[in-house]
Amino acid sequence: MNLKIADFFIATFTGGFVALVVFLFHPTNMALAMVQGGLIGMAIVLPLKLLLMPIFGAFEVAIPLGIIGMGVGMTAGMLSAIPDISGYTVIAWGDCAGLLVAIIIYDSNKHLTQS
Amino acid sequence: MSAKPYDSAAKYFDLFRAGDMRRWGQSQQALFKNLKGKVLYIGIGTGQEIVNFPPQLDITAVDLSYEMLRRSDKRVQNYDGKIKRCQMDAQTTAFADNSFDSILTVCVLCSVKHPVPCLQELKRVLKPEGELLMFEHVLSHNPIYALILKSMSHITEYLEGTYLDRDTVSNVEKAGFKIHSHQNIYLDIVKALIARH
Numbered sequence: 255m256n257l258k259i260a261d262f263f264i265a266t267f268t269g270g271f272v273a274l275v276v277f278l279f280h281p282t283n284m285a286l287a288m289v290q291g292g293l294i295g296m297a298i299v300l301p302l303k304l305l306l307m308p309i310f311g312a313f314e315v316a317i318p319l320g321i322i323g324m325g326v327g328m329t330a331g332m333l334s335a336i337p338d339i340s341g342y343t344v345i346a347w348g349d350c351a352g353l354l355v356a357i358i359i360y361d362s363n364k365h366l367t368q369s
Numbered sequence: 370m371s372a373k374p375y376d377s378a379a380k381y382f383d384l385f386r387a388g389d390m391r392r393w394g395q396s397q398q399a400l401f402k403n404l405k406g407k408v409l410y411i412g413i414g415t416g417q418e419i420v421n422f423p424p425q426l427d428i429t430a431v432d433l434s435y436e437m438l439r440r441s442d443k444r445v446q447n448y449d450g451k452i453k454r455c456q457m458d459a460q461t462t463a464f465a466d467n468s469f470d471s472i473l474t475v476c477v478l479c480s481v482k483h484p485v486p487c488l489q490e491l492k493r494v495l496k497p498e499g500e501l502l503m504f505e506h507v508l509s510h511n512p513i514y515a516l517i518l519k520s521m522s523h524i525t526e527y528l529e530g531t532y533l534d535r536d537t538v539s540n541v542e543k544a545g546f547k548i549h550s551h552q553n554i555y556l557d558i559v560k561a562l563i564a565r566h
Contacts, residue, residue, distance in 0.1 A: 257392060303521075311388035313506065313558050320517030359556070362511075366553045 260310055262356045265318045269352020270345045272298050272322060273330035277344040280334070287331035295327020318355050326351045372456075374530040375434035375480075382415050382437065385529060390417050393504070396554045397421040397475070400504055400561040406470025409494065410452075411459045412477035416441030418504075424449040429469070431457040460487045464494045475504045478537045480530050488544030492566065501546060503562040507537045510557055518558070538562065 272295045279294065281287030299319040306315045326348050333344050378385075398421045406427070413419075413430035414437045422428070430445075430452055432438050438454050445452045457463060459474075459481055472491050481487045491501060509515045515534075522533040538560070541548060546564035554561055 307388060308384050308386075309388050311392040311555075312385075313555050314392060315388070316521055317514055317517055317556065317558070320521070321513060363556050366557050367555070 257310060257314070258360070261314060261318065261360070262353060264306060264310065264315065265322060265352040265356035265359075266349050267352070268299060268302060268319055268322050269326045269348040269350070269355070271302075271348070272326045272352075273333075273344045273348025274341070276327055276330040277334045277341050279331075281331055282335055284332050284335040287335035288328045289331075291331020291334070292324045292328040294331070295323040295325075297323075298327075299323030318352075318359050321355050321359075322352050325355070372434045375432075376436040378529045379415065379434060379436035379440055382440070382529070383417065386414075386417055393554065393559070394421055396561060397504055398423075400502055400563075401473070403500060403502055403563060404471045404473060406499075407468065409462075409464070409469040409472045409491075411472065411474045411491065412480070413438065413441055413454065414475075416444035418475050419444045419448050419452070422448065422450070426450045428452045429455065429464075431455045431459065431462065433458050460490055462490055462494055466493055467496045467499075468494045470496055470499045471502060472499070473502045473504075476506060476531070478503065478505050478540065479507075479532050479535050484535060484537065484540045485543050488541055488546065492545055495566065497566050499566070500549070501541070501562075501564040503537065503541070503560070503564070504554075505535075505537045505562065506533065506559045507557075508534045514556060514558065 275298055276291040276294050281290055303316055303319050330344050330348050333339060333347055397418055401422050404426055408426050408428045410428050410430040413432045435456055438456055459477060460483060472495050478484045495501060508518055518533040525531040525533055541564050548562060549565045550563040552561045
């Protein structure tokens with residue numbers, strides 16, 4: 255598979271996975287949920303990085319997953335604290351946010367490597 | 370500087386770097402085209418980059434770790450050119466002044482303890498008209514990327530003795546080189562650099 259395409263899949267999957275795990279913790283207080291989500295996200299992406307880096311490249315994995323771990327974790331935590339929100343909504347947010355991070359990094363990389 | 374961490378990492382080195390090698394092959398080939406004359410290759414490791422070298426070069430390759438050098442046997446034998454290997458510390462090489470036309474480092478300046486003295490040593494053995502070619506990763510100027518690299522640096526330092534927070538471009542200039550060419554390979558983290566006296 256083209257490694258650049260793989261970057262988008264990895265980011266989307268990681269975003270969704272982080273959101274799912276954060277949601278499963280059933281946070282109730284929004285401020286606490288944000289902190290808890292960020293910490294959970296960072297903890298999840300660490301083993302994922304170690305697993306994926308040898309296959310897909312160190313920095314190409316570490317940078318997006320570093321952002322997704324904390325960013326998606328925090329926002330998914332806050333979303334999960336909203337009463338009656340569906341798990342699918344939180345996961346969809348995680349997927350979208352992961353994909354967005356991949357797109358921003360792709361664009362940033364294109365800009366930096368062409369200048 | 371101790372070879373022990375690198376001897377231990379040698380076993381897993383090819384696995385750790387497999388993804389990077391898939392990503393960086395073409396960029397390395399483009400940089401390595403500039404190698405000429407007598408070449409000093411610092412930190413050969415297990416010789417993963419040899420496949421990206423142009424043929425018929427006269428290369429002296431050094432590495433601190435005997436285990437790394439031993440694992441480079443097959444790649445050295447398969448190279449269509451001359452590669453002589455020595456176990457040596459890049460910070461205190463045994464070569465005479467002005468010995469080489471080109472010097473190459475690939476992800477080395479992130480591993481040595483004192484990068485500026487190491488670069489000064491490379492300057493000493495490089496001929497005045499020679500070039501220092503570097504394929505290195507450095508600390509990003511973007512604060513978000515930099516934060517991630519700094520936090521990861523503790524882990525990589527433990528796993529393979531690599532620092533992710535080095536300002537190599539500035540270190541090269543501190544050592545007395547002038548940057549001749551500077552290209553970003555991935556974001557502003559992985560760079561291909563050419564420096565001269």
